[in-house]
Amino acid sequence: MKPEEPVYDVIVIGAGLAGLSAARELKNKGLQYKVIEATKQPGGKVRSNVEADSGRYTELGAQFVNEDMVEMVRLIREAGMELERTYLLDDAIIINERKTEVGHIGFDHHAELLGDLAFKKKNPLSAVLKEVVEDEEEAKAIKSFVAAEFTVNSEYINPKALKRLIGNITLEEDEVKFQASGPLDNVIQFLAEESSERIIYQAPVTDILKQKNNYVIKIGNQQSYIAKKVIVAVPPTVARRIRFSESLQERYQRALNSFIDGAVIKITLSYKEAFWRHFSIRGEEKTLFGVLFAEHEGVNVMDSSKVAGESRLTMFIGGDKAKELSETSPEAREQFAVDCLTEVLGDQAGKYSDSVEKVWVESLYFGGGYGAVTHFAGDFEAKQVLKEPHDNLVFASTELAPEFPQFMEGAVRSGKYAAEKLIEERFD
Numbered sequence: 399m400k401p402e403e404p405v406y407d408v409i410v411i412g413a414g415l416a417g418l419s420a421a422r423e424l425k426n427k428g429l430q431y432k433v434i435e436a437t438k439q440p441g442g443k444v445r446s447n448v449e450a451d452s453g454r455y456t457e458l459g460a461q462f463v464n465e466d467m468v469e470m471v472r473l474i475r476e477a478g479m480e481l482e483r484t485y486l487l488d489d490a491i492i493i494n495e496r497k498t499e500v501g502h503i504g505f506d507h508h509a510e511l512l513g514d515l516a517f518k519k520k521n522p523l524s525a526v527l528k529e530v531v532e533d534e535e536e537a538k539a540i541k542s543f544v545a546a547e548f549t550v551n552s553e554y555i556n557p558k559a560l561k562r563l564i565g566n567i568t569l570e571e572d573e574v575k576f577q578a579s580g581p582l583d584n585v586i587q588f589l590a591e592e593s594s595e596r597i598i599y600q601a602p603v604t605d606i607l608k609q610k611n612n613y614v615i616k617i618g619n620q621q622s623y624i625a626k627k628v629i630v631a632v633p634p635t636v637a638r639r640i641r642f643s644e645s646l647q648e649r650y651q652r653a654l655n656s657f658i659d660g661a662v663i664k665i666t667l668s669y670k671e672a673f674w675r676h677f678s679i680r681g682e683e684k685t686l687f688g689v690l691f692a693e694h695e696g697v698n699v700m701d702s703s704k705v706a707g708e709s710r711l712t713m714f715i716g717g718d719k720a721k722e723l724s725e726t727s728p729e730a731r732e733q734f735a736v737d738c739l740t741e742v743l744g745d746q747a748g749k750y751s752d753s754v755e756k757v758w759v760e761s762l763y764f765g766g767g768y769g770a771v772t773h774f775a776g777d778f779e780a781k782q783v784l785k786e787p788h789d790n791l792v793f794a795s796t797e798l799a800p801e802f803p804q805f806m807e808g809a810v811r812s813g814k815y816a817a818e819k820l821i822e823e824r825f826d
């Protein structure tokens with residue numbers, strides 16, 4: 399170490415919601431810290447596409463919250479915004495591509511079902527589903543729901559870990575009930591400004607080396623930083639690409655290798671009128687909220703409009719289907735979305751005024767889906783190993799959240815938890 403090199407109390411790697419939330423705790427405690435971010439902007443999987451002239455915006459990544467997500471709701475308000483209702487009526491329905499109402503598919507139902515399934519941990523979720531769900535059509539719908547909701551196909555998922563994950567998502571109300579009154583980028587800017595001179599952008603961390611009492615954080619061969627403590631606030635599948643010194647590698651390799659990346663494509667179409675809200679099913683007019691495509695595993699569509707906002711439908715394509723479509727062109731993906739919608743909603747589905755897409759599949763620094771999940775051969779306890787500090791190092795990301803994993807709320811809670819736990823221990 400050169401004599402003039404500063405030794406920070408803590409270095410946070412990653413300026414997504416987890417990293418920025420950790421940084422906030424460090425700032426409140428008056429610690430000397432730096433945040434090192436790989437890309438040129440903060441936010442990670444929270445990103446808004448804001449049109450410069452009109453201010454009209456579309457969320458490319460995370461979008462929805464509910465009032466159970468207290469940390470996110472607080473941040474939205476601190477950033478000067480309010481909550482606005484998503485157009486989701488109590489009696490709104492979800493249908494499949496055969497225009498039949500899909501029964502209740504949600505976390506409660508699945509947590510219950512997984513209770514029966516979890517016994518065979520060596521089998522992936524798909525195999526266990528095959529044994530337990532007799533009705534083939536129902537199994538197909540559940541598989542599609544799983545791939546859409548967790549952005550990983552059930553062939554790869556560890557049922558026991560998924561049961562635990564669902565158990566950690568304690569929702570009293572629908573998770574898509576609210577949205578912020580402005581772009582979520584405002585939340586990110588608000589948090590980033592709090593740490594403004596302390597964030598270094600375009601600096602992908604390549605090495606984390608333990609040296610005596612300190613850590614050396616390297617950005618290729620160009621730059622390095624020294625800190626007493628480290629928070630690795632990147633998804634576990636992304637952290638695998640960082641080189642760790644030998645003892646760290648031994649400790650964390652199995653846990654980091656236990657995760658599999660999600661894959662998701664989000665396509666939002668805007669319409670002059672929300673024609674799908676007058677949907678006739680068995681002679682009755684119903685308000686349609688969404689479509690779950692059992693035949694296209696991992697594809698679902700929802701009414702993403704706000705009550706007083708533009709009429710919008712958003713298609714989420716999750717898992718293997720997202721990977722497959724990521725290999726095609728934007729035009730081909732748009733056509734896929736329109737064809738799926740037209741099949742169910744008729745020709746009006748093709749009369750949209752614009753379409754905005756974001757392909758998150760295999761993003762070098764964000765992972766590819768809402769979050770990574772434990773694969774079927776992975777260590778069920780991986781999350782525990784990563785989320786507790788050891789030797790002044792800890793991991794943080796939505797996957798490791800004590801509550802609301804896979805959501806923004808989980809990322810915020812995980813970042814706070816990691817920082818609180820890490821600074822509980824002495825700084826020598």
Ligand SMILES: Cc1cc2nc3c(=O)[nH]c(=O)nc-3n(C[C@H](O)[C@H](O)[C@H](O)COP(=O)(O)OP(=O)(O)OC[C@H]3O[C@@H](n4cnc5c(N)ncnc54)[C@H](O)[C@@H]3O)c2cc1C
Pocket residue numbers: 411412413414415416417434435436437439440441442443444458459460461462463601602603604631632633636640662663664758762763764765766767768769794795796797804805806807808809
């Ligand atoms: C399409 C989509 C829709 C979603 N919808 C919702 C929703 O409606 N509601 C909801 O609550 N959640 C939603 N989510 C999930 C939510 O976005 C994530 O859970 C959350 O943003 C994850 O935050 P994070 O900080 O854990 O990780 P990330 O956002 O992935 O942040 C990680 C950060 O680390 C940086 N990084 C990575 N590697 C390095 C490195 N080597 N060196 C330095 N920096 C590095 C990355 O650049 C990034 O900035 C959605 C996600 C997606 C993709």
